[in-house]
Amino acid sequence: MKLASPAAAVGIAAIVSRLLGYARDVLVANLLGAGPMAEALLAALRAPNALRRTLGEGGLNAALTPIYLRLRMQEGHVHAAAFARTTLILATLALGILGALLALGAGAAIHLSAPGLESRPQDFDLARWWFVLMTPFIGAATLASIAAAFLNAERRYVIAALAPAIVNAALAGAYLVIPHVTSTPRTMGSLMALSLSAGGLLQLALVLWPLIPVLRQAAEGLQHGVMVSVGKALRLGAPALVATASFQIIGLVASAVASQEPAALAWFYYADRLFQLPLSLAGVVIGSVVLTELGASRAGASAAHALADNKMLDHALVSALSIGLPAATALFVLAEPIIQTLFGRGAFSPGDVTGTALALMAMAPGLPAGVAARVLLQELLVREQAWASAACGGAGVMVTAVAAVLLTPYWGVGGASAAVAAGLWAQCAAIALILAYQNWWRPSLAILKPLLVQALAASIMTAALLVVASAPLLNHGSSLRRLAVLLLVCATGGALYGGVIWFGGGLPGWGRHKSGHE
Template sequence: MKLASPAAAVGLAAIVSRLLGYARDVLVANLLGAGPMAEALLAALRAPNALRRTLGEGGLNAALTPIYLRLRMQEGHVHAAAFARTTLILATLALGILGALLALSAGVVIHLSAPGLESRPQDFDLARWWFVLMTPFISVATLASIAAAFLNAERRYVIAALAPAIVNAALVGAYLAIPHVASTPQTMGALMALSLSIGGLLQLGLVLWPLMPALRQAANGLQPGVMAGIGKALRLGAPALVATASFQIIGVVASAIASQEPAALAWFYYADRLFQLPLSLAGVVIGSVVLTELGANRVNASETPAPPGNDMLDHALVSALAIGLPAAAALFVLAEPIIRTLFGRGAFSSSDVSGTSLALMAMAPGLPAGVVARVLLQELLVREKALASAACGIAGITVTALTAVLLTPHWGVSGAGAAVAAGLWAQCLAIASILTSRNWWRPSRAIARPVLVQTLATAIMTAALILAGSGPLLAHASGVRRLTALLLLCAAGGAIYGAIIWIGGGGLPGSGFRKQRAGCQRLLRRNRT
């Protein structure tokens, strides 16, 4: 199965979902700015958001998809459906208990995610109460992710990817209505927290509905191999979840260390949200489409020096870099105009724009490492090397913590952003070293040309953005004119990058101008004959 069509569909759904998520952030920034109320809400949101991103980007696919595929291919659809049904029932019971425990330990969660709030008891209490209102979301979002993993295993990628977009659209509507029914920031924050839990229930319903026919047809009682599959999923699931969650934990750790300074928590949050767009886009596609296709190829394969699906991994790597390289350059060069255009109004001051921009610029160099790590991680996960995957994630988290402790006292929120970049590079190098040392993956010569072309295209695009971004329109315009100028600038940069990629063959290996020209020549010869 070719990756292009499902990846494009999933990617489009992910983009829509992330853009709607930014609309929610813009509303929060306009209503609460970056002051104490905003920091309390964002501290409460930190853990649920990290979990939502991890699960939405395939955090449980690595444990569930290969087992489901093996049961379906070797035992039939009935066994696979029985495995899905039993897993959902047991997960519902476990997650109900987990939600209650999290609500009871809300103070500990806020202490870990934003220790700087403890010096402000009133804000700390608000964050703790708002987190209690969000705890149902954690349970239902995890159940929705389990159901989405089974949808992905059936290659119903678009349905699973569209559900978060629909939920985000509903939340945007709720956030627009909240100012009309709440008069104080405290009430606004409580309603925002409660609406997140309601949105989680909506998402669960959307992904469960397509599975219901298969779940109802599953035979009553336990099929042979189902409980063994669930036991294996539990053994693989915890370390695999650590590995995929590490991309979010890296940000949580850096944010917690940065929270010691006033407003730094809010600055880091808004910068991280922009940083996560390309990283999450790559994660959604890779964690659903690529993992499923690799898993299907591995069902009957053994660990050989030249494993099936290696070409697919190379293709995914080139495609991920095609997102990561230009996105990193654009976020670094255009950080200030982007932040000012999106958030620079209402309670969000000029100093907030400056602090958020510096954090985003410091994070940007880590983006290519993040997308490459996400691709290479799939090879470890599909080989069921979950402990090695978790070790790489822990290495990235450790480097992030050490770097943040060293840099934040001197660079402030920029030091926390640089720590994120350092952690992602450490994790990427750790995964690559394991794969190459065990001869599970070697970068083929075919990807050298596309990567070089992508690097050249990124450099040319960056130079064009620097020249155009220094113009008077973007520097002095405001409102709609600034937004229009920024969109035109981004479109022009994307066009430059895309043109060079197409001419030089910087897409998938073997693509490019020469291949297109050869195809046109063959078509013309057939038409003449």
């Protein structure tokens, strides 16, 4: 099965979801700015948002999808359906207990995500209360991700990808209504926290509904083979989830260090949200489509065939970098115009724009490494090398922590943000070294030309954007006019990049002279 069609569908759904998520962030920035109240709300949001991104980008697919596919191919649909139903039942019980523990330990969660708030007890207590209100979201979102993993295994990618977009649309609508209900920032924050939990329950309902026909195929009772499969999923799932979550933990660690400075936590949050758009887009597609297709090809293949068949991985890597390179270029060169256009109004001051833009520029160089690491990680996960995957993620987190501690005292929020880039490059290098050492992946020479063409296209795009960024075109006029100009500039830069890789063959199968083999 070719990757292009399902990947495009999932990608479009992911883009819509992320854009609606940005609409929510813009509303929060306009209502609360980057002051103490905003920092308290964003501190409470850090853990749920990190969990949502991890799960939404296939954090549980790595453990569940390969096992489900293997059961369906070797034991039949009934056995696979029993595995899915049993997993959901056990997860519901475990998550109920976890939710209660998280509510009781809300103070510890805020201490980990934003230790700088402890110097402001009133804001710390407020963040803790808002975190308690958000805890139902954690259980609901996790169950929704488990159900989505089984939908992905059935190749029903779009249904699983559309659910977050619908939820984000509902939340954006709720955030528009909240200012008409109350003008008190504390009450606004409480209603936003409750809306998030309601959104998690809505997402769970949207994903479970189409899965019901699959679950009905399960035979009554718990089969021994099913419980063995559930146990295997647990053994693989914990380290695999750590490996996938490491992309978010890197940001959590850096933001925790940044929180020591006033307003830096909010600046980092808004910059990270923009940074996560291309990274999350790549993660959603790779964590659902690529993992499923790799798992399906490996399930019935011999070891020799699996060793030789790296073509899909090469294709996915080049395709992911075609997103990461131009996105990193645009975020670095246009950081200040982007932040000014999206957030620079209401309670969000010019100083907040400058601080957030600095954070975004420092993060941007890590984007190509982030998308490449997501692709290469799938090969480790499909081969059930979950602990090796977790070790690579741990290496990235460790590098981030050290770099943040060393750089933040000198560069402030820019130092913490640069630590994110360093951590992603370290994680990518660790994964590539393991794959090469085990002879599980040898990049073919065929990908060299597309990568060189992409680098050339990114350089040309950078030069063009630098010329545009130096003109006053992006900094004057109404907010709507600036947004229109920014979108036009980004579209033009994207078209320039796309034109170069089209004529130069910067993607597999692209260019005027195709190779003749896919």
